[in-house]
Amino acid sequence: MTKLKAIIVDDEPLALKLLRSKLNKFAELDIIAECKNGREAIQATMDLAPDILFLDIQMPGIDGFGVIKKLQTDVVPMVVFTTAFEQYALDAFDVHAVDYILKPIDEEHIQRAVNRALNRFARGENNDNKTNIIGAIDSINERENASLRFPLSSDHSDDQAGSSGSNVERKVVIKDRDDITLLKQSEIEWVDAAGDYVCLHSEGVTHIKRSTLKSLLEELDPTIFKRVHRSTIVNLNFIQKVIPHTKGEFFLKLGEYDQVKVSRNYRDVIKSFLTDM
Structure with a gap:
């Protein structure tokens, strides 16, 4: 019998206890850790490599979406969000094949989510988890900001970032519906790819940009940004x-x-960096 290693995450002790009691009814699940906040969830996922994560969305500090953004693509397991979101957000989850359980705990959705996870695991369809979730987040943000959106001139924004004057620091343009952020390259700590998106991590904030990792790497300063994994770039x-x-x-x-994580294929990059220091 297939048995999935599971981590459950919720900042409310009673909600965590209820979720555990519901999931314990499934012999196919082995709950290996319980976390009460986003930081614990990130560390537990890195340390224990679960097959599935039952993750509350609304949490103080790092919320459920923030947990996924901060994990490398290759270490994101299957994810089932527990949420009280509005229907339009749930529609986005369905479109991008992201499972969810409605709060208050919905028995039907628990059964559906576990069954889907078992089927996906059996078919080996658990490799694009972060890509699907980032796509859902993008759809939710688009719906929330639709009434505020105005046309953006890509030429105008690209000119700001593309200035080559000696006194202008290199920046990356991030368009988020009605906002344009010019992120200083020197402040980008690391970048992770998720399909047609990249997640840029800077000063505790994760910015999502529509771009491939290869295209972004061509923009970044090659003297300080190095690829350390097929989906990850770091600022040395x-x-x-x-x-x-x-x-x-x-x-x-x-x-x-x-x-x-630095993969074996890219470890020489870091070894060279340490040798040159």
Whole structure:
């Protein structure tokens, strides 16, 4: 019998207890950890490599969406969100094949979510979890901001970021419906790819941009930005610690909380960086 390793996350103790009692009825699930906030969820996912994450969305600090944004694409397991969102948000989840359980706990949705997870796991369809979730988040944001949107001139925004004057710091343009953010490259700590999107992490905030990792890498300063995984770029200036892992891999600690994995194919990049210091 297939048995999925599960982590459950909720900031409310009673909600966590109720969810555990409901999920314990499924012999196919093995709950390996319980977390009461986003930071614990990130660390537990990195340490325990679960098959599935039952994740509350509305939490103080790092919410459920923030947990997914801060995890590398290759370590994001299947995710079932527990939520009290409006119907339009649930529609976005359905379109992007992201499962959810309605609050107050909905028995029918629990059964559906577990069945879907087991089927996807059996078919090996659990490799694009972050891509699907980022797509759903983007759809939700688009719906929420639709009434505020106005036409953006891509030429105008690109000119701001593309200035090549010696006194102008290089920036990355991020268009978010009615806003344009010019993010300084020197402040970008690391970047993770999720399909047609990239997640840029800077000063505790994750910015989502429509772009491939390859295209973005061409924009970034090659002297400080290096690829350390097929889906990850890091800013060398933010590396605080190198932590050995298994099978020739290791983790990089970036800032106070973020941690990314370096794959064997890219470990020479970091070794060269450490040798040159």
